[in-house]
Amino acid sequence: MSLLGIVIPYWGQSLLRVLGGTVAVLLPAGTIVYLFLFKMMSFMQSRLGPMEAGPYGSMQLFAEVGKWLQKEDIIPERADRTIFKVAPLIVLVSTFLLVAVVPFGPDAYFTNFDAGVFYMLAVSSVSVLGILVAGWASANKYSLLGGLRAAGQLIAYELPMVLAVIGVVIQAGTMNLQLIVNEQNAGSMFGWDGLGNPYILTQFVGFGVFMIAVQAELTQTPFDMPIAESELVSGYMTEYSGFRFLIFFIAEFATAGVFALIASVLFLGGWGVPFSWFSWHSIADVDDWMNVVGPLIMFTKMMALVFVIMWVRFTYPRFREDQLQRFAWKALIPISLLNIMVTAILKVAF
Amino acid sequence: MSADTMLGDRQKLAYIAAQAADARLNVELETEGMTLNIGPQHPATHGTLRIVCRLDGEQVVWAEPSAGYMHRGYEKLTEVRTFPQVTTLVNRIDWLGSFANEVPFILASEKLMGIEAPPRAQHIRTILFELSRIANVGLFLGDLAVQMGAVTPVFMAFRDREYVLNLIEGATGGRFHPNFDRIGGLKDDLPKGWIDETRQVMRKLRGFCDEMETLVFGNEIFQMRTRGIGVIPKEIALQYGLSGANLRASGVDYDLRRDQRLPMAWDKVDWKVWTHPDADSWARCWVRLMETRESTLIVERLLDTMPAGPVMAKVPRIIKVPEGEAFVATENPLGEMGYYVISKNDLGPFRVKIRSASFNNISVVPWVLRGVLVPDIITILASLYFILGDIDR
């Protein structure tokens, strides 16, 4: 494999992949935390947010990381020690696994998986285990309640997510994420290829359901019953402090970033702009500079989607868990099933 | 916004019957429940209130509040204070609307002494009373949202409450504990420019109320969380002595500002009493929103009709209240607050019984929390709205 004319040995490629994966997870997390959690939330609440650490508070994230790292590692006496320690890592690991299938450019990907969508949906369920186990191992009634609520909620919202994505798969005809990007950017709508064929326009129902399901998978308000700060203090995260809480914190925003990346791949055309702008016809035609610009484009699209997620988070009150379950089972799943039917019919008809 | 009710009488009775049936069923099945302590350290309670709940899954089988973490012994303390000193003490019962706590005590002492404050003092007292109501209930509206999970409205509530606190500070010198009422009138007259600034602030606060109405009350999730939750029928509310917005939200048209003749200025202006037939959490919150808006209108009208004159009647230097007993209750932000003052022609009172609103409001909690889910506990407590200092005195 050659990047910009230099031949890179296999071990170099692996190293680059690991570094790239870490950056792909942590850079969005950091940017989201600073831009949206510190600044956008503050502006919405008519205050300024952190201003002291660095110019306009930009170093606040590093200050926070340093603060958490130097805190005492407290484990409750009656907690299950091994599982208590492992639970946050399970949640973070699922994020790293998720980003492995996301393509960032025509050649800038970690793996070119033919069953990318299938893998992505399967791996995103691993974090549920981490949350449930964290709640149970904490030996705290509030954590237990939070963990149980999380288990119910996250499993319930897996289904709408899966069903929403199936519509995209039907329309693209493939489960390979790179090929889905290809289909969107090389495609055309009713013969006009000025905008490519971003699936957000035809799969708008699927997009809506997917974003709602993502909001619930991230346990963001209005679906943050597992955390529910005013009732359960911090839900399953109550007993975690210091470094372990930092891992949960990073995992929350990193997962938000990664889900937004996946949503931009599935619905917004991924790393590409419509190929017709540069008169390319498929991925093989795409120039090499796209490998550098592609990640930037992905980053922008991810930021836009996370903006919407965070905006909703800071505005709405939260559902009660039975209302939440009712919403998933009685509203989202039927809508997404309908979406699949209509997509399949239209795909065959046209 | 009209009082849109969603519950018929049969529905309300059915809801109560279902709650009771569920509680009975849990006891019959004898499953081992979990005992959960909400508080005393908890983000949801406005202070150190502890509620011990026995849960069956997410449903409450019984709940018992355990008050007294903040008991300061006010009734014993008043016995060693002189009459003017009691005002300082009593400010701190309901600390969000503190001027309102001084007023019933001062009125009771004035009744015993047989003096009445001059008209200008009565007007200003009423204006400061309504300002303390706006400050108190304005915070409630934001706090209500944050109990539900919406983190933004509470900041707007704090921001707009600052305007009112600035006004109170401008007139009295103290934001939280003005200590401004004196037997026979007020400590001082209003500063220059205060009336114009108050008019502007009242306009701003009406904007805030509209904002809360669309942002919080118009939100579908908020409505789903509060409609039909925690229904307290009229008879139960009266039996437990619920007062203020809690009582009016159960459909009882009872407002102490209108229903008794006090030497205050409420009967000099036109205003409306808001009630709601539903008696659920939504109704309690909605009535408070309407009352806040109504208070801004009352303040503006009182400013228009402010008489000139002295702010202090002729009272002796050393105040000795003649022998007698008096009870005066006013419509405080939290409910009905009253002082039963017994004096024996001494420098200080012989016994003061403080009837605080939140004590009665929270005594209904064991009844209303049977059979509700854990998130609804927070909703119901938020809608009943209490201040710990008011429960624990």
Added chain:
Amino acid sequence: MSPLSSDTTTDAPIAELPGDALRERAVDQLRSALGDALIDTLVKPGDDMWVRVRTDAWREAGLALRDVLGMDFFCFLSAIDWMPSPYGRGEDDPTQPPVERETAIIPGYSGGETRFQMLARVNNTALHFGVNIKCDIPDDDLTVQSWIPVYAGANWHEREAHEMFGIGFAGHPNLINIYLPSGFEGYPLRKDFPLLARHVKPWPGIVDVEPLPGEPADEAEATDAAAEEKS
């Protein structure tokens, strides 16, 4: 000592206030419901009314108030200790000999014969008036009937009266402390229970303050005594 009479009395100096038909009718209704259990009444026209009932008719009086007079709103329930405090107002100088104080128990409106009295207030939300009701509690048996069958909200108020005064309530399902920790010794709102803050440290008004730097101690005492006389 006010005489035991059932006449409506008023101690307002100006006697030309018209009668208070609403409250006088309430008194008549109560008398016909309770008979001679109603010991004394006082009506201040246009202002307020007090009634006193016999101890064993406490619950019966409550039921009469609720059912016959229509007093549906339960305001509060508490007690009064009529004994003057042996500690005065807590301003005793510990270095001086103890002050002689009055110890006579003088009750207030609508009379009374014992040291402790129950005090409750109920309102009528339709007619907008309230009734203050009292009853004596005999010194040898500090118990009255519980008002819970009359007004459910009396539960907490009776718990508070129990822990503050030591009054028992017959028929209360759960008479435990509400404010004070369980096992608290003594009954704080009784007048012979000292306010400990004033015993641990004397009242600041009698103690000399620190002299200003440069001033001898007794000059400071003289200025303090003068300041105290002025206030």
